[in-house]
Structures are given as structure tokens and as C-alpha cells.
Amino acid sequence: MLSRLDRMPLVRAPLLALVLFAGLMPAAHALPAFARQTGQECAACHVGAYGPQLTPYGVAFKIGGYTDSNGQAGHVPLSAMLLGGFTHTGADQQDPPTAHTHRNDNFTVDEVSAFLAGKLTEQLGAFIQATYDGVEQRTALDHADVRFAHAMQLAGKDTVLGISVNNNPGVQDPFNTMPVWGFPYTGPAVGFGGGDAATLINGGLEHRVLGASAYAFWNNSLYGELGTYRALSPSVQSITGQGRGDDMGRLGGDTAYWRLAWMQDARKQAFQAGVFGLRTSIQPDRLSSGPRDHYDDLGVDASYQFLGTRKHVATVATSYIRERQTSDALFASGDAASRKVSLNEFRLNASYYYDQTWGLSAGRFLTVGKRDPLRYADGFANGSPNTSGYVLQADWTPWGKEDSWGAPWANLRLGVQYTMFDRFNGAKHNYDGNGRDASDNNTLFLFAWTSF
Known part of the structure; x- marks a missing residue:
């Protein structure tokens, strides 16, 4: 059983081998695997020729299990990525993020990643990422999504049936509008990207679980998915580089993840709308008789793309998540004043790209929830988790098109991003009690984001 992975050496060994293989991959083989495999430029799958925003072709490629190809042999499913930049905050941080960073004005190598990404067999594909965190100075297994997909006819319509095995609820979602892939698509490792309160589906289980889900995509329009997750044991979390210190505990056996969405591709434009949910419980001490904290996340999302001739591309995406918490464990330990609270997250963003090269993006984020002076204590004003603000970004992506330098082996994005807060952790002024x-x-x- 997944809850006993720590007693299964046959599972531990492959996980360790995977981390070592992906983390020590020679740079000579680090190529944009998907572009090479399909024979398409990066702009065919990605809005702006880079980043997680997927075109309808990119959505279909992901649903198809990363297996679509140009039919030529010899493709090696390996790639690498580097992200670095300069970060400045409005005022010096009271404590540097790590021992080797400064209170302000930090030059950092944020991520160095290696990927096993692409077609493994005719119906099996993978997106597996291992990342060296230059700020934390550690290597860990990052996003992982292994898929089996089978194409068929159902009621006379094209249908894809598939299975995804992954390590983060939402990482497998083909529309990339959920928090794991949402805007901003990159951010500062030593600055501020949001408040300190977030829903569970927004990173709360990231890379510390293993799950499987079955999905279907009918008539290139209707998408449905249902799955479940189990928490990795502390020893497996240690092997995969997550560390034991932030172990969340054991997930309940009734954990369920689900997704339903409708997409319409009209060639020059496309839109999508859907609902999703995550329901689970967490037992922090991993004892079968101990109290649990229960989470029920329900979200809605939608996106629109104007694609035209691909010379002018515009997108709009939004999502709203409502989380209801019943915190028996936190309440019993004295870390919550109320057993039941709610937390709500809203995101809205828009982007414009000219010639798949020059881009402007803007986003609004808002997190609001019920006050709890024990749950939201140090660093929060009046026990409130409320945080809101805006993100503005301008970027330049010179490569990634059919006639680009290095195509299809290289891509690059240079950008400037500014995050501004009108409220943080419950207040506009003096939110931490220290002014x-x-x-x-x-x-x-300021960032440089490249892949090879």
C-alpha cells in the first residue's frame, strides 16, 4: 500500500534512481524534447513560444500522453532548464530568506532543472523534472506526470482514454489554469509572490504525494478526470529530496481529486470552462487513531485565447477556489481557535503577445478567509489571512519559432515582473506588528529563463 512506502525497498530504489538520473543528466543531451519529438516549433504548443500557457494543440499533446511525434526515429526525451534573476523588494526583509542571501537586492540562480520529457512508447509518455534550487542549495524531484493514453472512437467521436500517475494535484491538468501552472508562470525565490495562507490544492500537497487518475477526452471538447492520492512516507520524501521536516502527515483513504471541463477550438480562437475539486483529510501525527484535519476544495476556472494568424495573440484566464476546513487536529493541539473556517482564492490574468515574441501580462490575485488568531498568528494582523495585489510583466522571447536560432534546440525568455500588494496577511499597514x-x-x- 502507498501509505507503507517506507517499508518497500523495491519502491525506494527506483525513486532514488530516478532522482539521480534526472538530476545528473549530462548537458550534452539537454534539448527541448517536445519540440524535437513533434517537429513543431515551441510556439505551436505554447502561447508566446514559452511558458505553461498551452494552445489547443498543446492541450491535445498533453492529453495524448506526450506521445505525438513526427514519426522519425532517434528522438531522445531529455531537456534542461535554467532560471536566474535579480530581486528587489520595497523594503529590506527583516530576515534574509537563507544564510547566503541578503536582506535585499539579490542575484540568484533560482532553478537548474533536468527533464525526462516525451514519448517512451507508442502510448506511454512522461514529464518528469528534477530541480536544483540555487537559493535553498538542494536537489529534489520536482513535478512528475507519467501518462498512458489510448485513442479510440466512442459514439462516433474521437476519444482519448488515459491514466496519469503524478505527484501534485493539478500538475496533470491539460488546460494549465489551476494554481500549479497559473500566472505568474515564474516568480522570485527571494521576494514575495503572495501571502502566507493558501488552499490545499494550491501547493499544499506538492511533491509529497503520489496519485493516480483516469481521464477521458471526448470529441476534442469534453474532459473528465477522477483520481486519488496517498502521502509519501517521510523516508521516501527524504529520498526524493523533499526533506522530512515539512512532512504533512498521512492522507485519508477517501482522498479524491476530480476535474470536468469543456473546451472549444475554433482555430482562430479557443475557450475553456470547467470545475475541479479536491477532498481529503490529513492526520499530522500519522497515528490511525489520532484526530484529522479535513479539507474540501471546490474550484471553477475559465480561459479564452484569441489566436488569429498567431501574429497577435491575446489570452484571458481566471479561477476561483473555495476551501472549507474542519481542523480537528489543529483544534485539539491548540493551534486553531475554531474547528471550521473557510479560505477563498481568486485569480484573473490577461496576456498579449506580438509575433510570439513581445509580451505584456497583468494579473490580479485575492485571498480572503475567516479570522482565526491561533491558526493565523505570527506575521498576521488580527488573525486574518487576507492578501491581495497585482502582478505586471513584460517579456521578450526571441527564439522558439520555426526560423529561430537553435530551433528546435533552444529557447529563451527575458522579462521584468513587478508584484505589488494592497494587503498582506490581513492588513495594509503593520501586518506583522513590527511596522x-x-x-x-x-x-x-528581472529574470532570464532558458531551456535546451
Whole structure:
């Protein structure tokens, strides 16, 4: 059983081998595997020729298990990525993020990643990422999604049936509008990208679980998925580089993840709308008789793309998540004043790209929830998790098109991003009790993001 992975050496060994294989991959083989495999330029799958925003072709490629190809042999499913930049905050941080960073004005190598990404067999594909975190100075297994997909006819319509095995609810979602892939698509590792409260589906289980889900995509329009997750044991979390210290505990056996969405591809434009949910419980001490914290996340999302001739591309995406918590374990330990609270997250963003090269993006984020002076204690004003603000970004992506230099072996994005807060952890002014204002966390991030 997944809850006993720590007693299964036959599972531990492959996980360790996977981390070592992906983390020590020679740079000579680090190529954009998907572009090479399909014979398409990066702009065919990605809005702006880079980043997680997927075109309808990119959505179909992901649903198809990363297996679509140009039919030529010899493709090696390996790639690498490097992200680095400069970060400045409105006021010096009271404590540097790590021992080797500064209170302000940090030059950092944020991520160095290696990927096993692409077609493994005719119906089996993978997206597996191992990342060296240059700020934390550690290597860990990052996003992982292994898929089996089978194409068939159902009621006279094209249908894809598939199975995804992954390590983060939402990482497998083909529309990339959920929090794991949402805007901003990159951010500062030593600045501020949001408040300190978030729903469970927004990173709460990231890379510390293993799950499987079955999905179907009918008539290139209707998508449905149902799956479940189990928590990795502390020893397996240690092997995969997550560390034991932040172990969340054991997930309940009734954990369920589900997704339903409708997509319409009209060639020059496309739109999608859907609902999703995550229901689970967590037992922090991993004892079968101990109290649990229960989470029920329900979300809605939608997106629109104007694609035209691909010379002018515009997108709009939004999502709203409502989480209801019943915290028996936190309440019993004295870490919550109320057993039942709610937390709500809203995101809205828009982007424009000219010639798949020059881009402008803007986003609004808002997190609101019920006050709880014990749950939201240090660093929060009046026990409130409320945080809100805006993100503005301009970027330049010179490669990634059919006639680009290095195609299809290289891509690059240079950008400037500014995050500004009108509220942080419950207040506009003095949210931490030490005189720090929300605007002090405003963050300027200059970045270079490249892949090979």
C-alpha cells in the first residue's frame, strides 16, 4: 500500500534512481524534447513560444500522453532548464530568506532543472523534472506526470482514454489554469509572490504525494478526470529530496481529486470552462487513531485565447477556489481557535503577445478567509489571512519559432515582473506588528529563463 512506502525497498530504489538520473543528466543531451519529438516549433504548443500557457494543440499533446511525434526515429526525451534573476523588494526583509542571501537586492540562480520529457512508447509518455534550487542549495524531484493514453472512437467521436500517475494535484491538468501552472508562470525565490495562507490544492500537497487518475477526452471538447492520492512516507520524501521536516502527515483513504471541463477550438480562437475539486483529510501525527484535519476544495476556472494568424495573440484566464476546513487536529493541539473556517482564492490574468515574441501580462490575485488568531498568528494582523495585489510583466522571447536560432534546440525568455500588494496577511499597514506594511513587500524581479 502507498501509505507503507517506507517499508518497500523495491519502491525506494527506483525513486532514488530516478532522482539521480534526472538530476545528473549530462548537458550534452539537454534539448527541448517536445519540440524535437513533434517537429513543431515551441510556439505551436505554447502561447508566446514559452511558458505553461498551452494552445489547443498543446492541450491535445498533453492529453495524448506526450506521445505525438513526427514519426522519425532517434528522438531522445531529455531537456534542461535554467532560471536566474535579480530581486528587489520595497523594503529590506527583516530576515534574509537563507544564510547566503541578503536582506535585499539579490542575484540568484533560482532553478537548474533536468527533464525526462516525451514519448517512451507508442502510448506511454512522461514529464518528469528534477530541480536544483540555487537559493535553498538542494536537489529534489520536482513535478512528475507519467501518462498512458489510448485513442479510440466512442459514439462516433474521437476519444482519448488515459491514466496519469503524478505527484501534485493539478500538475496533470491539460488546460494549465489551476494554481500549479497559473500566472505568474515564474516568480522570485527571494521576494514575495503572495501571502502566507493558501488552499490545499494550491501547493499544499506538492511533491509529497503520489496519485493516480483516469481521464477521458471526448470529441476534442469534453474532459473528465477522477483520481486519488496517498502521502509519501517521510523516508521516501527524504529520498526524493523533499526533506522530512515539512512532512504533512498521512492522507485519508477517501482522498479524491476530480476535474470536468469543456473546451472549444475554433482555430482562430479557443475557450475553456470547467470545475475541479479536491477532498481529503490529513492526520499530522500519522497515528490511525489520532484526530484529522479535513479539507474540501471546490474550484471553477475559465480561459479564452484569441489566436488569429498567431501574429497577435491575446489570452484571458481566471479561477476561483473555495476551501472549507474542519481542523480537528489543529483544534485539539491548540493551534486553531475554531474547528471550521473557510479560505477563498481568486485569480484573473490577461496576456498579449506580438509575433510570439513581445509580451505584456497583468494579473490580479485575492485571498480572503475567516479570522482565526491561533491558526493565523505570527506575521498576521488580527488573525486574518487576507492578501491581495497585482502582478505586471513584460517579456521578450526571441527564439522558439520555426526560423529561430537553435530551433528546435533552444529557447529563451527575458522579462521584468513587478508584484505589488494592497494587503498582506490581513492588513495594509503593520501586518506583522513590527511596522511592516504590505507595500514593503512589493517585489521587482528581472529574470532570464532558458531551456535546451
